[in-house]
Amino acid sequence: MTKTVLITGATGAIGKAIAGRIAENHEYRTVLIARNKLKAAQIADQLIDRTGNKHISCLIADLSRKHEIQSIADNWRDPVHMLINVAGTTPRQRLETPEGIEMQWATNVLGYFWMIRYFLPYLKKGTPSRIVNVASYWAGNLDLNDPEFTSRRYDNNTAYRQSKQADRMLTVAFAERLKKENITVNACHPGDVHSNLSHDLGFGGHETPEQGAATPVWLATSPELEGVTGKYFEHLHETGCQFSHDHDSIEQLYEMCNSY
Ligand SMILES: NC(=O)c1ccc[n+]([C@@H]2O[C@H](COP(=O)([O-])OP(=O)(O)OC[C@H]3O[C@@H](n4cnc5c(N)ncnc54)[C@H](OP(=O)(O)O)[C@@H]3O)[C@@H](O)[C@H]2O)c1
Numbered sequence: 001m002t003k004t005v006l007i008t009g010a011t012g013a014i015g016k017a018i019a020g021r022i023a024e025n026h027e028y029r030t031v032l033i034a035r036n037k038l039k040a041a042q043i044a045d046q047l048i049d050r051t052g053n054k055h056i057s058c059l060i061a062d063l064s065r066k067h068e069i070q071s072i073a074d075n076w077r078d079p080v081h082m083l084i085n086v087a088g089t090t091p092r093q094r095l096e097t098p099e100g101i102e103m104q105w106a107t108n109v110l111g112y113f114w115m116i117r118y119f120l121p122y123l124k125k126g127t128p129s130r131i132v133n134v135a136s137y138w139a140g141n142l143d144l145n146d147p148e149f150t151s152r153r154y155d156n157n158t159a160y161r162q163s164k165q166a167d168r169m170l171t172v173a174f175a176e177r178l179k180k181e182n183i184t185v186n187a188c189h190p191g192d193v194h195s196n197l198s199h200d201l202g203f204g205g206h207e208t209p210e211q212g213a214a215t216p217v218w219l220a221t222s223p224e225l226e227g228v229t230g231k232y233f234e235h236l237h238e239t240g241c242q243f244s245h246d247h248d249s250i251e252q253l254y255e256m257c258n259s260y
Contacts, residue, residue: 186219
């Protein structure tokens with residue numbers, strides 16, 4: 001049976017490597033979700049040429065904008081077996097979406113939240129299905145009173161770290177909610193890979209994109225992960241997550257995201 005895998009951020013370093021690894025398996029239909037139509041189409045063509053898998057397509061949406069995610073989901077019909085949230089950004093200046101939401105909060109946190117929320121009906125059709133949230137070990141400083149840096153001074157490193165903490169906390173929130181639906185939700189650190197994002201954070205990255213893809217792909221596809229949910233992984237190993245214990249804050253974060 002062909003399984004459908006949705007991958008965001010597939011025009012970036014790690015997302016493209018994830019898409020490549022997934023597409024190598026011809027039992028998977030790979031869907032690249034990207035904001036840049038031309039870039040996405042070129043990558044899809046390259047992957048089709050390289051893997052011989054013809055079941056590679058693109059959906060175009062700016063993942064910092066709720067209505068664009070809602071619109072691609074509204075036009076979708078089929079079961080989804082895996083959703084891999086990868087898209088991320090870390091602009092050096094504080095930017096806002098056209099809706100007035102701080103850009104990292106919108107893309108890195110709400111983008112993941114909205115992808116899960118709007119594709120949930122299709123993940124339910126594809127059960128047992130899996131959600132993988134690419135987060136980071138570089139995480140912390142979440143301020144639930146000022147997630148958009150309206151009173152704190154913005155710096156992209158702090159905003160990035162809080163967004164990745166939030167991704168890890170939302171993983172726990174969704175895992176608890178979706179357990180009874182037979183949908184697992186796990187988070188990971190992919191590895192340190194040179195990319196536009198790492199450049200904007202000021203580091204080079206010593207791992208290849210393929211090394212960065214290994215943990216997310218394993219979480220999405222490996223039979224040994226069946227039924228495992230709400231966990232955080234680094235380099236193919238479950239790692240304790242310091243952000244997974246404070247259930248009040250996790251619920252507060254979930255409700256806050258739900259209110260956007
Ligand atoms: N690189 C690392 O060392 C590292 C370490 C830990 C965690 N991570 C995580 O890994 C993930 C991928 O990072 P990367 O290093 O591969 O970064 P990257 O090469 O800069 O890729 C980022 C991807 O996100 C997409 N994106 C950004 N904003 C978007 C938006 N509004 N709508 C749709 N797509 C958007 C980009 O699309 P465009 O091509 O259109 O810009 C690109 O495909 C991120 O979640 C990051 O936090 C990376």
